[in-house]
Amino acid sequence: MKKYLLLVLAFILFSSCNSTKIENSKTNFSLEKLCDEWLYVNSYEGILTKIDTLNKEVKKYKYYTPSLTYRKEGTYTNYQGDYQDNGTFIFNKKTGIIKEFYNMGSTKVESQSRLTYLDNGYLLMVVFENEKESTSTFFYKKR
DSSP states (O other): OHHHHHHHHHHHHHHHHHHHHHHHHHTOOOHHHHSSEEEEEEEEESOOOOOTTGGGGGGGOOOOOSEEEEOTTSEEEEEOSSOEEEEEEEEETTTTEEEEEEEETTEEEEEEEEEEEEOSSEEEEEEEETTEEEEEEEEEEEO
16 A cells, blocks of 8 residues: 555656646747847737737738847847847846846946747747836737
């Protein structure tokens, strides 16, 4: 009887370890996929993690601005049409957190975002406001 109990406990323990690995792999983002030019499509209320219904939205929008460009050497450009930030970034591929550093006049500014979805064509990002995650998701498509 003790053998069966130990087997059941061992199975539960190892199966939870496996699900942790699967969950972690969902949040492992690639720098190679991030580094490109991303065109803004739209923003949505709430934190979105899937694009299943959103990819239909791409056909409605023909924006060329604003856009984000991330480069492998750790620099980025945030182009908004009437202004542009150029700076550096640090990307944590396990958490999807992007920390951006740039100058606004003589003031050094740091901003932070979190990826919720990234593939070869689309990006979903939540921006931090006052060090708290916002409740809006920004949807981008690759140029």
